[in-house]
Amino acid sequence: MAGELEGKVAVVTGAASGIGLASTKAMLAAGARVVTVDRDGAALKALCSAHGDAVIPLVIDLLDPTDCATLLPRVLQSAGQLDILHANAGAYVGGDLVDADSTAIDRMLNLNINVVMKNVHDVLPHMIERRTGDVIVTSSLAAHFPTPWEPVYASSKWAINCFVQTVRRQVYKHGIRVGSVSPGPVITALLADWPPEKLKEARDSGSLLEAGEVADVVMFMLTRPRSMTIRDVVVLPTNFDL
Template identity: 35%
Template sequence: MGRLQDQVAFVTGAGRGIGRAVAGKLAAEGAHVVATDVDEGAAKQAAQDLGGRALGLGTDVTDPDSVSAALARAQEEFDGIDVLVNNAGWDTAGPFVDSDPADWDRIVQINLYGVLHTCRAVLPHMIGRGRGAVVNIGSDAGRVGSSGEAVYSAAKGGVIAFTKAAAREVARHGVTVNCVSPGPTDTELFSSIGGEDPKLRTALTKAIPLRRLGEPTDLANAVAFLASPEASFVTGQTVSVSGGLTMS
């Protein structure tokens, strides 16, 4: 039996990258996964690949009505939500002084407001049941800053701070809230903001003490631990998964 046997996990941005790896890991641990993504086709494909009772739903985390509809559909299918993983994210890289304010809004809406919308929908349900685990995907950009990602760093810093405050508010109800902060991770998003540049990849690899980029499975393993009963006495924490690039 897995650590999450027969629990229900609601994962945002599960169509690809880290979210897809998280969904796969939680399913391997026995969870029934609700895989959501703004790309409905990718969400449904993820659920199909996971098999079992996995459910794929097109969901826009920037739209609270879309989030509420997805939660209602998940609750129709399952008794309740035991685990919420806020993974959906987006960024575009470049100097802040050259950035487009329209991009600021999209970055903050997806990365920060997306977390607020899902937590606002799911936390009352978890509080009512007296249990639950929330794992937010932050970023080390939000802990130490990242050149070319100023607004993304601000949004992810907000996620980290929100995680701590929410953890304090819901702890007495038996609900934990933690954050996993990736360092440079080999995903489509990383490639889209310059990660395909061999010079950048080489430089980052040399800077990382463990001498490799992160893989989505590295993040998924950390999420699975924080979502599991093994982490029942861990809350309000931010765990960096960065190969040692950032150390507290």
């Protein structure tokens, strides 16, 4: 895919690890400049050291409304334009609802829903003015199935899946494509809340995805002809249903 995103500027939230990091590396390999957004300044600095000026680090606490609102102005100040937003930052709360911490629920819903909506809301005027742009949101297989072991997380992804599909229908006339990638369980820090026995079973059975495999799907979506929108891709390990 070398050169397929040449001249493009992408923003990836949650870029310091997991799917966000893999997506960042894939876009860099395709020739894009990537504005990496995360709270982990040390990890972003390491990315810059590895990839040079193609990486533009932005340390932003997306859960701070004032800080979150600086995303687009800072992107335009440092890169001049925005072609791609990969709204990837997210959190996970699993287990029985009665055992969930209410503060953790608030944080997860804010990050998985409110922040995504605000980020997309803020970048759309710029994309509309330029009459082009791609927005991809990291959703989840949980957006398509009422997963009994993660009612809070699954609900957040159902909500954002509805958001993606409705906004897509509002902005396609401006040349903007909006879609989501919905992976099954991926080997990232978000699985830290999984019960150990469930995580071991999934690993042993080959029922987990690698972050790079999800990034490959993101690149597939971004590199289709402009006349084609990939509205949602559900990706799961072949052995997941065993």
